[in-house]
Amino acid sequence: MQKPLLFRSLVVFAVVTFAIAGVHADDWSQFRGSSGNGIANVSQSPTRWSETENVVWKTPIAGKGWSSPVVADGKVWLTTAIEERATEEERIATLERLIDNPRRFGEFRLAKSITLRLIAIDMATGTQQLEIDLVHLDEPDPIHTINSYASPTPVIDGDNIYCHFGTFGTICVNRKTGAEVWRKILPLEHGVGPGSSPFIYKNALVLICDGMDLQYVTALDKSTGETLWRTDRPPLDAASGEQKKSYDTPIAIVDAAGREQLICMGSQWLVAYDPTDGSEIWKVRHGKGFSVVPRPVYGDGTVFISTGFGKPQLWAIRVDGSGDVTDTHVAWIEKKGIPAKPSPLLIDGELYVISDDGIASCFDAASGELVWKERVGGKYSASPLMAAGKIYLCSHEGKVTVLKPGRKYSELAENQLDGQLMASPAALGDYLLIRSDKALYRIAE
Known part of the structure; x- marks a missing residue:
């Protein structure tokens, strides 16, 4: 750890009030919730459930997608990819053409064709109400075996929902009519498939486009799709x-x-941009980290990041600088037990993480001091959720561990569902929405 930082207090909810017309406090409009930090503003949430207990409804979802559910006006929205699988011979022939190292062939899966679909589900009944095919592609790029063609989470803003599939297209859809408003294609070589979710800030749809060939951040006019700036x-x-x-x-x-x-995290660099024109405000060189997935969290003048693949590290960085602040604004660094995929969770001056291989840790956010560390078990990609005084950790194996936040490790329950859990959960009202590889669950006690 480096450079302890004295905190006055930590703010757990987003400092910025997002200008999202028509999205209410009890909606879940984007990845990690309407505040973007994995914290749900609810007073009740379930503790115990199973396939046969406290499931209000379970709706099968066609295809495959790791995008999280988003909610507004009594509807749950999901994206998914309907795949026609390539034969093994077709897969090998394509990989021989695209991948230099045959030893890596086992890392990739390939579809002969895909249809990228938007689905709307009635919150009360779990009934699928709408199905919109947005993109059809023959011979799409291969993706990593752990990824999906529909991993980015859509974002809801007013009457529209914005579905982003990386290089395969960005489409704005009117939620009331199901009609396409606009679409934009931003070609990119993802390497292992798309992953960055779209973000609405005022009149802009902000996209991080960090590929193998190009690396940039862009803002599109949310009404038209026209480029406002690109940096x-x-x-x-x-x-x-x-x-x-x-x-x-x-x-x-x-x-x-x-x-x-x-705040836009990427390989090697964390950069803060001016949202009006995309100019750099400050940046920090965080090392050799790449394929960064965890979304940053922010509190009381400090942003917390995980540096991604390689050897993940947790960094705390003050946001009041200008220019390259690598040597001046890094408050502390922790190198052990840090996730490469799940995002951190900031609650009342404590920072919680679950590593990809199932180690849960709590750090003092001011100093970086380790408060506790426990092996929960399992593999993790979904980001932790905080709702009604409980932390939810969803594993690949279908287990959801429920913890009580605090300076001592306190496990409240373990709950098992069928299927694989990689999408981050949502919490609204007194219930959870949990997406598996096969279905969407509404869970309430």
Whole structure:
């Protein structure tokens, strides 16, 4: 750990009030909730359930997708990919053409064709109400075996929902009519498939586009899809595109001086941009980390990041600088037990993480001091959720561990569902929404 930081207090909810017309406090409009930090503003949430207990409804979902559910006006929205699988011979022939190293062939899956679909489900009954095929592609790029073609989470803003599939397209759909408003294609070599979720800030749809070939952040006019600005990432010194690609999702903050900032994590660099024109405000070189997935969290003048694949590290960085602040604004660094995929969770001055291999840790957010560490078990991609004084950890194996936040490890329950859990859960009212590889669950006690 480096450079302890004295905190006055930590703010657990987003400092910026997002200008999202028609989205209410009890909606879940984007990845990690309407505040973007994995904290649900609810007073009740379930503790115990199973396939036969406390399941209000369970709705099968066709295809495959790791996007999280988003909710507004009594409807749950999901994206999914309907795949026609390639034969093994077709798969090998394609990989021989695209991948230099045959030893890596086992990392990739390939579809002969895909249809990328938007689904609407009635919250009360679990009945599927709408199905819109947005994109059809023959011979799409291969993706990693752990990824899906529909991993980015849509974002709801007013009457519209914005579905982002990386290089396969970004589509704005009117939620009331199901009609397409606009679409945009931003070609990118993802390497292992798309992952970055879209983000709405005022009149802009902000996209992080960190591929193997190109690395930039762009803002599109949310009404028309026209480009407002595009800013290239800082120079990367990686030998190959594998170490340049990244899959993060922005957050927005306002610092103590009143500066609006878009915090955009990427390979090697964390950068804060001015949302009006995309100019750099400050940046930090975090090392060799790449394929970054965890979304940053922010509290009381400090942003917390995980540096992604390689050897993940947890960094705390003050946001009041200008220019390259690598040597001046890093408050502390922790190198052990840090996730490469699940995002951190900031609650009342404590920072909670679950590593990809099932180690849960709590750190003091001011100093970086380890408060506790426990092996929960399992594999993890979904980001933790905080709802009604409970932390939810969803594993690949279908287990959801429920913890009580605090300075001692306190496990309240373990709950088992069928299927694989990789999408981050949502909490509204007194219930949870949990997506597996096969179905969407509404759970309430």
